[in-house]
Amino acid sequence: MLWTTKYRPKNFKEVLGNTKAKDEISDWIDAWLIGQHPKPLLLVGPPGTGKTTLAHLVADEFADFIELNASDKRSYDILLRTVGEASASGSLFNQGLKLIILDEVDGIHGTDDRGGIRAISKIIKEGQNPLIMIANDPYSKRIKSLKSKCQVINIRKIHTNSIVALLKRICIKEGIEFEEHVLRTLAKQSKGDLRSAINDLETMARGKDTITSQDLEIISQKDEIRNIFDSVRGVLKSKNPQHIKEAMRVEANPAFILELITENIPREYEKKHEIEQAYEMVSQADTYLGRAFQTRNYGYWKYSYDLMSLGVALSKDETYKKFARYTNSSVYTLLSKSRAKRDLKDRVADKIGEKTHTSRKVAKEQFPYLEMMFQINDLARELADYFNLDDSEVKVFRSRKIPKKKKSKKSTGANKDKNSKKPSNQVKKVKSVEKIKKDTTNKKDETKRKSKADTSEKSTKKSDKSYGKRLAKKDKTAIDKSDDDTDNLDSKKNGDKQTSLFNF
Amino acid sequence: MNGPWVEKYRPQTLDEVVGQDHIIQRLKRYIEEGSMPNLMFTGPAGVGKTTTALALAKSVLGEYWRQNFLELNASDARGIDTVRKDIKNFCRLKPIGAPFRLIFLDEVDNMTKDAQHALRREMEMYTKTSSFILSCNYSSKIIDPIQSRCAIFRFTPVKGHQIIKRLEKIAESENIKTNPGALESIVYFAEGDMRRAVNILQASSTIEKEITEESVYEVVSKAKPRDVRKIINKALEGNFMEARDQLREVMVVQGTSGEDMITQIYQEVSKMAMEGLIEEHVYVDLIENIGKFDFRIREGSNPRIQLEALLTKFLLKNKQ
Incomplete structure (x- = not known):
């Protein structure tokens, strides 16, 4: 027991x-x-x-x-x-x-x-x-x-003295010899958690008849696996390098610790320059994590650890005397919330990547354009066919289902044959419904065209006002002229942008 | 079933490939000789690396190119082990009806260094029967031993007039009208990326029968990551938490890539500077920072954390 x-x-x-x-x-x-x-x-x-x-x-x-x-x-x-x-x-x-x-x-x-x-x-x-x-x-x-x-x-934490007294009683009942300071250290380490104090005592003393300070080592090793939030608190609450190094002794993925520290920086720090400085440290720590991963040279981790802990800790002017509520990163909540949606997108991107010889990532970069193409029913149908997308997958690109294909002139013959097995009045009904549909769609098209004309008028007016677009035109002419000799479009364009900026 | 125009009008032969003339000429010599070293295609997106590899495979492998050609993506979700197993299984067999077998491995720069070393061994093991074409955006991310085993071809961004010529051809085949300024604005936004150019063209064609500058603008602005201006403004107001939440929403939930985000932030900041919303020296300072974080993202760090750090730079810029 x-x-x-x-x-x-x-x-x-x-x-x-x-x-x-x-x-x-x-x-x-x-x-x-x-x-x-x-x-x-x-x-x-x-x-x-x-x-x-x-x-x-x-x-x-x-x-x-x-x-x-x-x-x-x-x-x-x-x-x-x-x-x-x-x-x-x-x-x-x-x-x-x-x-x-x-x-x-x-x-x-x-x-x-x-x-x-x-x-x-x-x-x-x-x-x-x-x-x-x-x-x-x-x-x-x-x-x-x-x-x-x-x-x-x-229910409050149990006082150290009470814990020591209880540990003593247990030792006596179990017939274990003890040094009082060992029990006291145990009690202190438990930080008011009686259960863990008893557990620790049992780990040290089970099957033995005496415990000494040497046995404490087993426990202190176990102590390394500390609550990760204690580490976060240590970093954000302290400016003492020793405390901070101590606090960082956790067994957790460095990217995860970094994420939690990052999440809570603005919850603890209030001054803008502190947040900025702390984030600079976080950014550098993250860069080293990336390097470590890419080169498989995990020696970079030590820099990352120091930057995310000491670097962040020393970014504050003074320690805050307040209670800040630390939380897990909202990124994880967002990730789990959006998982179904992201999985769907991945699936679609894989299907598209297969057909267009691209990776998932590059396929996704084409999503915005595909979204626009999918607004046209005929094109949407064709693309969905081509990429082999089912109805749920099409939803990535358009909210409405793609309507069934309208009967074209060629296919009506075949359809008539099928329909002829049914009573003839039904066929008529179907036809008349079709007529009505056609009429309405025609009207809709007309109104659409009108509204489009309106919007395009508006947009031309807008474009005159917009500096960005004017700039774009400037750049275009620049590229036009230099088409034959440009090896690097980007640098040219950026150069143009800079000069046009300072013209203002 | 034609698929999108990027597929429908993908060049099928080397001669059709646009804008990489010097590369095509050298590749044709390999075909004449009937043998080929390992190749590495490097260059930005949408300049024809995959298209060239496919066209090359068809002409060098002849009638049975499909049986002797393996296309793999190194950043494939299935993991690098599967990729390597596929390569092994493929290379073990002798070429059928072709001089050798050809493996096209895309996005090699997304492989870790360890995986690249393993790949190197495989490239050596099957030299007698197989040839590799590796493709990547940055050759600097490829380990030296691989680079030294490949003939390296550097693809350049496709030039404006060449993009226009191609777009005109597509427009003609599709029977759509283009207004003179429209194609030029597509060229501007495509930045030498033919895939993007063709996608913009097709998306624009869904807006109106005749493609105009306005329809191109509409497409491009729709394709941009949303809410970037809002996020910047929140940060400028000093409301970091809200700015950060919105950034996370856009990146995590909507899945916008770090590169797209930082490009858009650069563009918005430039625009704001020109609208007089940001002072010149602040602008220069911000650009310095945007560049810094862009570099860190490309180096392989976590784009979201880097962008959050970039947002904090805006916090101090508002004197109010």
Whole structure:
């Protein structure tokens, strides 16, 4: 049995710290037991402080309980079915109350657990049963709407002294000899996370009868895998090179760390020149990552690490004394949101690349032009045929489906034959519908032509006003003259642009 | 089924290839001799590298060119291992009805150095039966051992009058009228890229029966990355977060490439300078920075991060 389970508190008294929270929870239980219906509880606090333990102790006071956590899929339906049923059935028999525990509610996933928060709100409204929710992150957007409907109880980190005392007790019970400073170091390292302190102690001491400071080394190695956000915080909050180097000791892909630091620079730094300077460092760090990847010379990574950490850290004038909420990069959210769309585009680009002897990238560069070509029905049909695109793939280029081909003069004969098997009046109907369609399309065409004429008039007027276009004309004449001897169009053109710019 | 004009009017023989005369002449000599070293075609996009390779394959391999020709893209999504397996399987077999087998490998500059070294070995292994044509935008990104094993042909941007001649021919075959200024403006925007020129021509033809300068402008402005001016303005106002969010939307969701973005930023900044919205010395300073980040992007860094860094340069430019 894991020590964390073995030494899990058996009653409220044994739970370390958080006296006030415990009292509030006891009052809440009492209220239920005398028939009141107080608001649900929301336990919020960092990991390893006893939230789940408390919830399970509460469960002992009720007849039964049901628990869901992050590993269960929590979409709207599933939540309502399992939890909703539980809360309804409990009230039916009225034989004692069934407690509902929802662990890690801030971990309810945006798309996978569609409507999860909505379902919880519904359960809160209807449910006749006691409900306890647990969350790590007090600032999570996901639980914002829940907070007002709950009694929020903050569970704080456990004091180092309390942790040391508990570790001592465990050592004595397990018959392990110890040096007090070792336990103290362990406790400090855990940063108020009792669970991890016990786990660390178990790693060091299992199967032995004495622990010394040497054993701490095992733990300090493990410490390297620190929360990546601690690294980000270290970089953005500090100007002390040693702290920063320490903070960067994480095992993560450097591109990912860079992305997270980059994301949070403007959340921490407020002055424009700081943001600019920090981004310059980020840009250089990224350039070294690119070089490392291209040349397979990963020696470049060290420069990248220093630039993204120390470089960014020293870009601020002074450290900010404020709480900034750090987030994951919005790029990842955008990527996952747009994935279906991007996959579709890739598929289409591959099909086009196959026919036009181009890579996916070059094929995509032609998309804007293809989009315009696809606006013409006949051409769209032809191109879709040529590239072998199905209806869903055509949507990359036009929102409407391509209408079925109008019957041309040649094909009407064949169609007549087919139609002749049907009753003749239907054929007539079809024909007359066609006529109407033709009429309307003709009219539409006329109006279109008119409107186009209008717009082209407008655009000529516009073009006179536009400097850009005037410039373009200038350049064109320049190229015209120098057609025969230009080897490098670009330099000529740019030269022209520069001079024309300074003419103004 | 003709496909888009870029395919329909792709030159089928070496003589039809436009604007690379000196290269074509040398290639024809290989055909006369019936043997060919490994070739490397370098040059910007849309100047005829692939077209030349295809045309060359047809004339040097003759009737059975399809059976003896393998076209691969090095930046193919299937990964470089698959590409190499394909090469091996292809080269193991003897040429059928042709003097040798021909492998056309496009976008070699997108291969990592390791993959290039592996490719080098394969090029040596099959010299008796096969010949390689490698194609890339920048020959500087190709390792020296490969370069030294290839006859290098540098393709240049297609000249304006040559593009016009080709466009006129297409217009004639397609029975569409072009207004005199229209083709010249296509040339301006194509920047020596024939593929882009033909695409603009066809897209313009969908707007009106007669292609005018205005329809060309309309096409070009539609094809540009959107919202660039908005993003620049947000940054100039000092609202970095919003500018960054919009940039990410355009690049991540709409999938606009870093190169397209930076070109457009350059153009917008130039335009703003001429409209008097940006002072001269600020303009020069911004251009310096745009160039710097453009270089870093081309060197293979993450275009989005580089462009975000470029946006921060705008933050300090507004005195208000």
